[in-house]
Amino acid sequence: MSKFPLAESIDQGVRWLQINFGDSVDAFSDAFNSGIAGFRDLLMVVPWWTIIIIFAVLAWRASGWKLAIGTVIGLFFIYNLGLWLPFLDTLILVIISALVSIVIGLPLGILAGRNNRFHYVISPVLDVMQTMPSFVYLIPALLFFGIGKVPAVFATVIFAMPPVIRLTDLGIRQVPVELVEVGSAFGSTPRQLLWKIQFPVALPTIMAGVNQTMMLSLSMVVIAAMIGAGGLGAGVLEAIGQLKIGMGFEYGVAVVIMAIILDRLSQGVGRSVKRVSQKRDVKAKRAWQRLDDRLKQSLKSIENKHRRVMMRYKENGGKQK
Secondary structure, three states: OOOOOHHHHHHHHHHHHHHHHHHHHHHHHHHHHHHHHHHHHHHHHOOHHHHHHHHHHHHHHHHOHHHHHHHHHHHHHHHHOOOHHHHHHHHHHHHHHHHHHHHHHHHHHHHHHHOHHHHHHHHHHHHHHHHOOHHHHHHHHHHHHOOOHHHHHHHHHHHHHHHHHHHHHHHHHOOOHHHHHHHHHOOOOHHHHHHHHHHHHHHHHHHHHHHHHHHHHHHHHHHHHHHOOOOHHHHHHHHHHHOOHHHHHHHHHHHHHHHHHHHHHHHHHHHHHHHHHHHHHHHHHHHHHHHHHHHHHHHHHHHHHHHHHHHHHHHOOOOOO
């Protein structure tokens, strides 16, 4: 029995892409790498204590003073270990990868939530993306972009995008049908239904997807140190290669601190969004109740008026004046 030429077919497809789109990919890689370098230079100018203060303020706004104090302690500990520059490199890659994943994933999730055909098409694709081992994503990234930060961002985006697509799709589909019907009854266009009703109601679920995407971005950026991503993952990789347990523990603790801070920040933003959404729901219910009361009063007034007209009609012997 002959073997199915899967590997050969994939290799031929990759070579065809490299021949036809190699120059374009190189130009894009150079431009993207320049953007990453510019972002890094900008953060390098900012003093370390300023960045800690910014994170502390964000943590306080998102979840209160306890998270703010924990953030200050954790980031100062990373600085004290001498891992501030690797921390910034990892932070930059996580932010860029998460933003790109969200920018691409949100529209796809909205489209999947509003279009059943697209939902059935993209669901198996997302299944494959989420079950594929993370190391597999490094291979096409390395072939197209070489070694560096750009292939790391490419592999991270592909790995981290599915949760935001799935949960955006789920959030849109979980919007109560009654709300959509009320909006349609009042003459709302499909765009108004999306941005005024469906998206605000689905926002807490969407924020859960954003949180998962950010966490997956961090985990993949650490793995992407194998293809030159640098940052904290490079220290972990070096410690594994040289069996430096203490060094590996230091870099591992820095990754854990960073993961906890980003997770708590995104969860705090999600809780804030959920509170705002709940307040909006309460206002909408009150407005609907007021409208319902007015309709009942109008119907009652019409019914009373009709009753009076019928009584006059009977009093006149069935003759209309």
